[in-house]
Amino acid sequence: MIKLITIDVDGTLLTPLKRLTKSNIIAIEKAKKAGVHIALASGRPYSGMQPLVERLKLNQEGNFTVCQNGSYIFDNFTHKPLSGTFQNPIDLKIIDDLLKNFDIQISAMDHESFYSRHVKPNIYTKIDAKISRLPLQVIQYDDFPEDKTFGRILIMGRKSEMDRLYKNMPKELVENYYAVRTAPFLIEVMNKSTNKGYAISVMAKDLGVGQEEIMSIGNERNDIPMLEQAGFAVAMANAVPELKIHADFITKNNLQSGVAYAIERLLANNLEIYK
DSSP states (O other): OOOEEEEEIIIIIBOTTSOBOHHHHHHHHHHHHTTOEEEEEOSSOHHHHHHHHHHTTOOSTTOEEEEGGGTEEEETTTTEEEEEOOBOHHHHHHHHHHTTTSSOEEEEEOSSOEEESOSSOOHHHHHHHHHHTOOEEEOOGGGSOTTOOBSEEEEEOOHHHHHHHHHTOOHHHHHHEEEEEEETTEEEEEETTOOHHHHHHHHHHHHTOOGGGEEEEEOSGGGHHHHHTOSEEEEOTTSOHHHHTTOSEEOOOGGGTHHHHHHHHHHHTTTOOOO
């Protein structure tokens, strides 16, 4: 029986225009009333998740949100981070140096701000900061405090340049970090031990939920560890091919409220896994 449903946000829960459909809201509310824990899991910081947490009424005690691809687990009731795995300014310097031959920009974020060393951040950096609902600070690496930590480091640039980088990823970057491409213009870099799957396993243990009692829904490469951690893995119809091969079921796309479709089927099957 499913006791925990973890749901990715962009490309999964939200439509392409970043809207939350009525069908998804209703289905999630029904699942909650059936006693199922609901957890959102996203690359976004908590500031970018709070409006959704409140809209879905997930801000009661005992509810959690996975942010920045597993770098942070937030308590929705206290709005405080419970745990995290981080990176430091030295990691920013290392990655920036590794990618000096590519026409891209490096930035970083924690749960309070978005950081860039570029006096003129590119359009992709500005858009991501706006979506994240975080202030964008221009700061040089040497000006960070020694104990500064980040949840995500972001590599952003034109699609053609990101394609070139993705095909020629430096060995040190691949071996020492968890790097995943989540948009045509974006590669996200996290601590090697960080991903959504790891964070979900930590959260499930706290809730007393077994792996076989987890249903996970996603659409992107960074959702693969989360689906691998679930007893019932659901891919959106609009998911990337790399993720679909990990799915037990493929639901409708995000424009057709695929999250609601998958949850309604689960409820109709008395919370048991279906095909």
